[in-house]
Amino acid sequence: xxxxxxxxxxxxxxxxxxxxxxxxxxxxxxxxxxxxxxxxxxxxxxxxxxxxxxxxxxxxxxxxxxxxxxxxxxxxxxxxxxxxxxxxxxxxxxxxxxxxxxxxxxxxxxxxxxxxxxxxxxxxxxxxxxxxxxxxxxxxxxxxxxxxxxxxxxxxxxxxxxxxxxxxxxxxxxxxxxxxxxxxxxxxxxxxxxxxxxxxxxxxxxxxxxxxxxxxxxxxxxxxxxxxxxxxxxxxxxxxxxxxxxxxxxxxxxxxxxxxxxxxxxxxxxxxxxxxxxxxxxxxxxxxxxxxxxxxxxxxxxxxxxxxxxxxxxxxxxxxxxxxxxxxxxxxxxxxxxxxxxxxxxxxxxxxxxxxxxxxxxxxxxxxxxxxxxxxxxxxxxxxxxxxxxxxxxxxxxxxxxxxxxxxxxxxxxxxxxxxxxxxxxxxxxxxxxxxxxxxxxxxxxxxxxxxxxxxxxxx
Amino acid sequence: xxxxxxxxxxxxxxxxxxxxxxxxxxxxxxxxxxxxxxxxxxxxxxxxxxxxxxxxxxxxxxxxxxxxxxxxxxxxxxxxxxxxxxxxxxxxxxxxxxxxxxxxxxxxxxxxxxxxxxxxxxxxxxxxxxxxxxxxxxxxxxxxxxxxxxxxxxxxxxxxxxxxxxxxxxxxxxxxxxxxxxxxxxxxxxxxxxxxxxxxxxxxxxxxxxxxxxxxxxxxxxxxxxxxxxxxxxxxxxxxxxxxxxxxxxxxxxxxxxxxxxxxxxxxxxxxxxxxxxxxxxxxxxxxxxxxxxxxxxxxxxxxxxxxxxxxxxxxxxxxxxxxxxxxxxxxxxxxxxxxxxxxxxxxxxxxxxxxxxxxxxxxxxxxxxxxxxxxxxxxxxxxxxxxxxxxxxxxxxxxxxxxxxxxxxxxxxxxxxxxxxxxxxxxxxxxxxxxxxxxxxxxxxxxxxxxxxxxxxxx
Numbered sequence: 001x002x003x004x005x006x007x008x009x010x011x012x013x014x015x016x017x018x019x020x021x022x023x024x025x026x027x028x029x030x031x032x033x034x035x036x037x038x039x040x041x042x043x044x045x046x047x048x049x050x051x052x053x054x055x056x057x058x059x060x061x062x063x064x065x066x067x068x069x070x071x072x073x074x075x076x077x078x079x080x081x082x083x084x085x086x087x088x089x090x091x092x093x094x095x096x097x098x099x100x101x102x103x104x105x106x107x108x109x110x111x112x113x114x115x116x117x118x119x120x121x122x123x124x125x126x127x128x129x130x131x132x133x134x135x136x137x138x139x140x141x142x143x144x145x146x147x148x149x150x151x152x153x154x155x156x157x158x159x160x161x162x163x164x165x166x167x168x169x170x171x172x173x174x175x176x177x178x179x180x181x182x183x184x185x186x187x188x189x190x191x192x193x194x195x196x197x198x199x200x201x202x203x204x205x206x207x208x209x210x211x212x213x214x215x216x217x218x219x220x221x222x223x224x225x226x227x228x229x230x231x232x233x234x235x236x237x238x239x240x241x242x243x244x245x246x247x248x249x250x251x252x253x254x255x256x257x258x259x260x261x262x263x264x265x266x267x268x269x270x271x272x273x274x275x276x277x278x279x280x281x282x283x284x285x286x287x288x289x290x291x292x293x294x295x296x297x298x299x300x301x302x303x304x305x306x307x308x309x310x311x312x313x314x315x316x317x318x319x320x321x322x323x324x325x326x327x328x329x330x331x332x333x334x335x336x337x338x339x340x341x342x343x344x345x346x347x348x349x350x351x352x353x354x355x356x357x358x359x360x361x362x363x364x365x366x367x368x369x370x371x372x373x374x375x376x377x378x379x380x381x382x383x384x385x386x387x388x389x390x391x392x393x394x395x396x397x398x399x400x401x402x403x404x405x406x407x408x409x410x411x412x413x414x415x416x417x418x419x420x421x422x423x424x425x426x427x428x429x430x431x432x433x434x435x436x437x438x439x440x441x442x443x444x445x446x447x448x449x450x451x452x453x454x455x456x457x458x459x460x
Numbered sequence: 461x462x463x464x465x466x467x468x469x470x471x472x473x474x475x476x477x478x479x480x481x482x483x484x485x486x487x488x489x490x491x492x493x494x495x496x497x498x499x500x501x502x503x504x505x506x507x508x509x510x511x512x513x514x515x516x517x518x519x520x521x522x523x524x525x526x527x528x529x530x531x532x533x534x535x536x537x538x539x540x541x542x543x544x545x546x547x548x549x550x551x552x553x554x555x556x557x558x559x560x561x562x563x564x565x566x567x568x569x570x571x572x573x574x575x576x577x578x579x580x581x582x583x584x585x586x587x588x589x590x591x592x593x594x595x596x597x598x599x600x601x602x603x604x605x606x607x608x609x610x611x612x613x614x615x616x617x618x619x620x621x622x623x624x625x626x627x628x629x630x631x632x633x634x635x636x637x638x639x640x641x642x643x644x645x646x647x648x649x650x651x652x653x654x655x656x657x658x659x660x661x662x663x664x665x666x667x668x669x670x671x672x673x674x675x676x677x678x679x680x681x682x683x684x685x686x687x688x689x690x691x692x693x694x695x696x697x698x699x700x701x702x703x704x705x706x707x708x709x710x711x712x713x714x715x716x717x718x719x720x721x722x723x724x725x726x727x728x729x730x731x732x733x734x735x736x737x738x739x740x741x742x743x744x745x746x747x748x749x750x751x752x753x754x755x756x757x758x759x760x761x762x763x764x765x766x767x768x769x770x771x772x773x774x775x776x777x778x779x780x781x782x783x784x785x786x787x788x789x790x791x792x793x794x795x796x797x798x799x800x801x802x803x804x805x806x807x808x809x810x811x812x813x814x815x816x817x818x819x820x821x822x823x824x825x826x827x828x829x830x831x832x833x834x835x836x837x838x839x840x841x842x843x844x845x846x847x848x849x850x851x852x853x854x855x856x857x858x859x860x861x862x863x864x865x866x867x868x869x870x871x872x873x874x875x876x877x878x879x880x881x882x883x884x885x886x887x888x889x890x891x892x893x894x895x896x897x898x899x900x901x902x903x904x905x906x907x908x909x910x911x912x913x914x915x916x917x918x919x920x
Contacts, residue, residue: 015691016698020821046679048698056822172664182661183643183702200660201642204632219506231475237727238476238508240720242643242702260700263723267697270730271811274737278807279800285812285822289829293836296804300797300837304844307796315789321781328788329775332795332904336767337760340739344756347738351731352745361480362516362745369749376753377760384764444792 018052026053030064038065039072047076054089055082055286063092073097075104083116085286091121099128106179107136108153108261115145148232149225151265152246152255155179158186159212161195166208183242183258187212192252194245196220222247225254229265234356236262273350276432277343279303302434306441310335313445317452320460326393327455330402334451337381338409338443345370345417346439350432353425367418374414378407397459405451409443416442478512486513490524498525499532507536514549515542515746523552533557535564543576545746551581559588566639567596568613568721575605608692609685611725612706612715615639618646619672621655626668643702643718647672652712654705656680682707685714689725694816696722733810736892737803739763762894766901770795773905777912780920786853787915790862794911797841798869798903805830805877806899810892813885827878834874838867857919865911869903876902 022045029038042050054062054077066073066089078086078101090098090113102110102125110133114122126134136154143149157178159168168185172178184197196216206215221239223232223246235241236259246255275281279299283292314321314331321328349366352358358366382403390399416439421431482505489498502510514522514537526533526549538546538561550558550573562570562585570593574582586594596614603609617638619628628645632638644657656676666675681699683692683706695701696719706715735741739759743752774781774791781788809826812818818826842863850859876899881891 015687016694017816018819018821020819023821046699048700052817055817056819058825169664173667175665178661178665181659181702199641200664201638204629204660204664205635205638207633227475234476237723239506240508242641242719259702259719259723263697263719263726266723266727267730270727270734274730274734274807274811277734277738278803280804280808283808285808285817285826285829289832289836292829292833293840296801296833296837297840299804300800300841303797303800304793304841307793308848310792310796311789314792318785318789321788322785325778325782325788328781328785328791329771329778331788332770332774332792332908333764333767335792336770336904337763340760340763341756343738344740344759347734348740348743348745351734356477357512357515357745359478359480359516361478361483365518366745369745369752372749373752373756376749377756380753380757381760381764388768444796448792 018049018056022049022053023056026065027057027061030061030068033068035068035070035072038068042069042074047074048080050074050077051080051082055085055284059088059288062089066093066097070097071100073100075101075109078113079105079109082284082286083112084284086113087117087121090117090125095124095128098125102129102133106153106155107133107140108151110137111140111150115141115150143225146229147225148223148227148229148246148257149255151229151232151261152223152225152257153179154255156186156253156256157182157184158188158194158253161187161189161213163212164208165203165206165210165212165215168203168212169208181258182256184217185212186245186253186256187216188253194220194222194247194253197243197245199242222251223257225249230269230354232257233262233265233269237266269354273354273432276430276434277347277350277436279436299437302437306437307444309441310444310448313448314452317448317456320452320456324398324455324459326395326398327452330389330392330398331448331451333385334402334405334409335444335447337385337406338413338447339440341374341377341410342413342417342439342443343436345374345414346421346435349418349421350435353421353431358422363422367415367422370414370418371411372414374411374417375407378410381410382406398455401451401454401458405447405454408450409447412446413439413443478509478516482509482513483516486525487517487521490521490528493528495528495530495532498528502529502534507534508540510534510537511540511542515545515744519548519748522549526553526557530557531560533560535561535569538573539565539569542744542746543572544744546573547577547581550577550585555584555588558585562589562593566613566615567593567600568611570597571600571610575601575610603685606689607685608683608687608689608706608717609715611689611692611721612683612685612717613639614715616646616713616716617642617644618648618654618713621647621649621673623672624668625663625666625670625672625675628663628672629668641718642716644677645672646705646713646716647676648713654680654682654707654713657703657705659702682711683717685709690729690814692717693722693725693729697726729814733814733892736890736894737807737810737896739896759897762897766897767904769901770904770908773908774912777908777916780912780916783920784858784915786855786858787912790849790852790858791908791911793845794862794865794869795904795907797845797866798873798907799900801834801837801870802873802877802899802903803896805834805874806881806895809878809881810895813881813891818882823882827875827882830874830878831871832874834871835867838870841870842866858915861911861914861918865907865914868910869907872906873899873903 025041114125126137140150184199186194187196189195197220198212198215202215221244223244225246225248243256243258245253246257248254281295283295349358385406386399386403389402390396420435420438424431424435485501574585586597600610644659646654647656649655657680658672658675662675681704683704685706685708703716703718705713706717708714741755743755809818845866846859846863849862850856880895880898884891884895
């Protein structure tokens with residue numbers, strides 16, 4: 001019973017949030033150059049939390065922290081860090097410190113760490129590795145970025161088809177080169193081709209005399225080494241896989257991908273979609289101000305160009321606006337509603353494409369659906385905005401013009417929101433990339449043109 | 461060598477995409493009422509792919525498919541389906557078919573399936589279960605939706621502290637109530653409190669005589685049964701966990717959560733953020749048109765209200781616009797740039813809050829950073845738009861008014877983009893919910909007010 005208060009303390013309202021105390025303590029250890037205090041404190045935290053700490057403090061403190069930590073440095077922390085940041089820190093570290101970092105890491109983590117470095121810096125880091133690891137890392141780097149070849153680990157647990165459960169377990173006990181954690185044994189034929197896998201939980205429950213082939217999991221999928229990491233993540237998520245063997249063009253086993261890697265990719269991909277839709281690149285809070293300005297500039301520039309398009313449309317109706325200023329007051333409503341409706345459809349479409357729920361098999365049905373949704377919402381809001389326009393300026397025809405423009409724009413918004421990502425996807429472009437700007441330009445242009453054009457035709 | 465063509469066939473340009481042939485085949489089996497053909501075809505597919513197939517065909521075909529599949533129905537398919545859809549299908553199924561579906565599922569999947577059903581329908585489904593499962597499901601449903609209690613499985617693999625490796629393995633071989641897959645053994649004390657866990661890969665490598673306590677993983681985390689599923693997913697991702705014991709308020713073991721459940725939540729949460737930012741609820745392509753219209757309506761309604769705010773601001777400057785129509789032409793540019801810049805900042809902030817990279821420890825630094833980024837981009841685009849305004853209308857002061865309004869609006873956009881989600885989060889509201897509408901209203905109002913106000917003061 002008296003455990004209760006303790007448990008309450010372990011359950012803060014915000015679980016897992018970096019505590020400000022940790023940050024303060026680390027900063028004061030840096031100030032007093034208290035290395036022992038720092039090492040003792042860090043011992044109580046997971047590498048991922050220390051990586052987060054690095055992301056939370058300013059660049060000067062980061063360098064000072066690396067210096068103070070020195071040879072006690074934990075390489076795992078760099079594997080957990082945002083890639084841009086780990087690269088920056090590696091660049092300012094001595095060869096000695098770099099080798100300290102690398103010796104804690106498995107080769108797939110080293111690949112992750114060096115792949116974004118500049119060529120000369122990459123070479124410096126790789127030279128610090130011992131020869132076996134050098135070869136493994138250089139081999140992985142031969143595969144294109146973003147493929148299974150870069151994700152996979154080369155530490156494998158495999159067994160030939162003719163072994164029994166007992167032989168497999170005895171060999172596991174003897175082996176000295178196993179990965180830290182593994183979940184399956186891959187069964188291979190004499191040509192090194194994987195023919196199935198056995199979950200450790202199955203292996204443990206079987207009798208020692210059972211033959212491995214009898215236990216093979218029938219739901220067995222291999223990952224081609226050149227498959228994109230999005231597809232790898234999709235497969236893990238879709239088929240609830242914990243690990244999967246990676247094979248080369250000749251179907252020979254070359255590596256293994258585990259769920260933690262796939263989970264990271266899955267998170268990254270969703271993150272990328274969100275950010276691309278909002279017109280931000282692969283940016284993080286640790287980027288400097290100038291880097292951020294430079295990253296956001298092209299998207300704002302694109303938006304400037306597209307909004308100038310909309311202005312050119314408005315400019316064609318200058319004399320109409322001069323005659324009825326109410327049009328200038330009301331026109332942003334039509335454009336804004338269209339932009340919003342278009343973004344709704346676009347977002348649903350981009351996510352459905354990412355999860356492969358939207359395919360050529362149902363595209364036509366979805367297009368029709370979005371057009372109808374746009375039309376129906378257009379009708380509803382046409383009635384509302386029609387009355388508002390009428391009462392605001394006491395001018396029934398203005399209400400009717402607003403209403404008709406609203407219907408047209410929401411219908412077109414629905415169509416643009418679904419067609420733009422489908423067309424981008426058809427041409428193998430990322431449907432999230434720039435589609436937001438395209439759709440809102442379209443709805444702005446249609447919105448202003450429909451409203452002002454109708455006004456010019458009917459009201460003047 | 462002659463394997464090569466095969467492998468090429470296994471590597472279509474679009475891996476894992478539902479093939480249209482499958483859909484066509486199933487539809488033709490329905491037409492000819494060819495049950496054997498259907499069952500043989502489905503045997504070759506993973507339950508998750510059959511679930512996707514259900515999502516791709518229209519509602520009438522879905523019902524026909526269920527009827528044809530009949531008693532051969534595979535319950536796993538329903539666990540993989542979009543929740544809204546599985547609920548709809550269950551509602552139209554006979555008790556006999558429902559029990560056929562349920563007998564293939566573990567209790568956490570049953571909970572997932574029934575939690576969104578209406579009360580009466582929920583009772584009907586639960587009554588079909590056998591008594592042990594009924595109790596387990598009802599117990600899970602006692603925990604609030606979206607907590608660890610709902611996610612966890614009750615099938616546990618545990619061992620007391622005093623066992624050796626050999627005893628543990630022998631007991632695993634004897635046990636008949638183990639979950640299908642598991643990755644760890646949870647070691648518990650006599651009070652049922654988990655004191656550590658052992659990965660199966662560690663257990664397999666150890667000698668039979670080794671005591672379990674010697675193998676316990678020191679990085680051991682328990683999940684409180686009332687913890688939110690977002691936090692559970694965060695912990696799995698942050699600490700690379702494969703499974704975690706769930707404990708009640710007295711710290712006693714009550715269940716276990718595995719990575720596949722956490723991965724699903726992680727994907728759902730990112731999806732939710734994207735959709736909330738775009739003003740769409742939890743909608744999917746299988747929703748009917750009317751449901752979709754109803755779901756999108758409130759967001760469009762909110763947008764209507766906020767855009768009317770912007771119009772009211774414009775209306776204050778009617779006489780200014782009447783005097784200089786160029787203002788009506790150019791004003792959407794300022795507003796649109798502000799909206800875009802605000803959305804960029806907002807999106808980065810929402811994601812950083814979700815990944816706990818943005819906390820009270822670094823909030824001030826991030827706010828300052830966003831203000832500076834806004835200011836710098838404001839200066840750059842002020843120069844560009846200033847010249848455009850000047851050349852377009854040959855009127856230098858118009859360019860200056862545009863430039864100053866641009867600086868002000870991008871600065872304020874940066875501030876709104878970071879402050880709105882921070883404030884929502886402070887009040888424990890979802891920072892993605894409605895923040896998009898708040899930020900763009902803010903930038904529209906500031907944009908129109910700054911531009912038209914400056915114009916009225918300077919140009920008239």
